[in-house]
Amino acid sequence: MTDAAEASLLEAVAQSMPRGASVGVAVSGGGDSMALLDLVSRSAGSRGWGVRAATVDHGLRPEAADEARMVAQHCADLGIPHETLVWRDPPSEGNLQDRARRARRRLLTAWARREGIGHVALGHTEDDLAETFLMRLSREAGLDGLSAMRADWQEEDVCWHRPLLAASREALRDYLRVRALHWVEDPSNDDPAFARVRARSILGHLQPLGLTGATLASVARNLGDARAALARHAAEAAERIARVEGGDVVFGADALRALPAETRRRLLIAALRWVSGAEYPPREAALDALWAAVGDHRDHTLSGCLVLAGGDVVRVTREAAASRGVEGPTDACWDGRWRLDGPHAPDLRIAALGEEGLRHCPDWRESGVPRASLRASPAVWRGADLVAAPLAGLSAGWSAQLAGGRDHFASYLLSH
């Protein structure tokens, strides 16, 4: 590794997060994140960062605990506080990799909040970009799927960063060798049962065409720029034609119809995900069916949402059936997006208002929110007795707010 190459890695990491930040590094013990840890640690002094690190032990491989201990020891040598986060309930079935990734993100988010960490760095590389691109091609992905993963994004109070997206895996290993640092090789990195491993091996065969990891990563970045432009365009359209009302997204129907199909598609997908909290967009065929129903002024359910299309607005609301049975304490976020304020008490619960609850809200019409929306709205219950339904005009000292900056639909389009 040349001095210039090392300097450019250091510069990329140093510039990725703000001065004085409280920084968390997600370290698996593999080469990418061990290099990231070292680069963050070397930048910390000049950038005024307070640095912490965490390793997630998914409990899926017997060696994982040893790997976490190796990272912990290395952090202790660097004077960086380290925590091992254990996934206590790995499932026995389903897409284990996907679930492990989501559990990892959840555990890291909780850790960041607990420790007051505002910025978490991940060690994804240019090779990850290229492999993901190839894998998505095989799934006939569109622009969004083929676009480069984001270098930075904010989720509620945590900013995530991938400062090494322009670095190759090999360059990071060179860096570690020069610095005489160790890392662990995850045996699953060679297991052809994983699509990522197959993508990596195929990438080697594409070289004669001039298709290297760097080329594919660059294509993914170009597409990412196009995606960002379309998302900005959709956000501007949302500012003009969408409003948030009672937790629903409401579009002017004519204005929605008049939009270019791609912009409309983005608005509908975002509204469905914003209301339901769904992690993934619906399939294109399901979206086409929704749009056909809207064209016929028929109501339609999709992704845990009910889309009301009978009048001169198109209203995306939570589907009552999807929120039925969702229950929780009054001081926690309900249905992934509501927070209630009021006289909290341990014998109170939040659950959907439902048709039965709505009967006890004589003033619900004054809210201006349709019945179907209110049925899925949060209500405070003591056993079977309704205590409050803030969105349906029965406040009894309670109010409801959308949680985590969710009140601004247009900015959601830029961040998702």
Ligand SMILES: Nc1ncnc2c1ncn2[C@@H]1O[C@H](COP(=O)(O)OP(=O)(O)OP(=O)(O)O)[C@@H](O)[C@H]1O
């Ligand atoms: N067990 C772990 N503990 C802590 N951080 C991890 C762990 N596994 C992965 N990471 C972090 O995530 C980065 C990317 O690793 P990997 O590609 O395996 O993750 P991923 O979240 O599954 O990403 P992708 O969506 O690309 O599959 C690592 O460089 C590291 O920063």
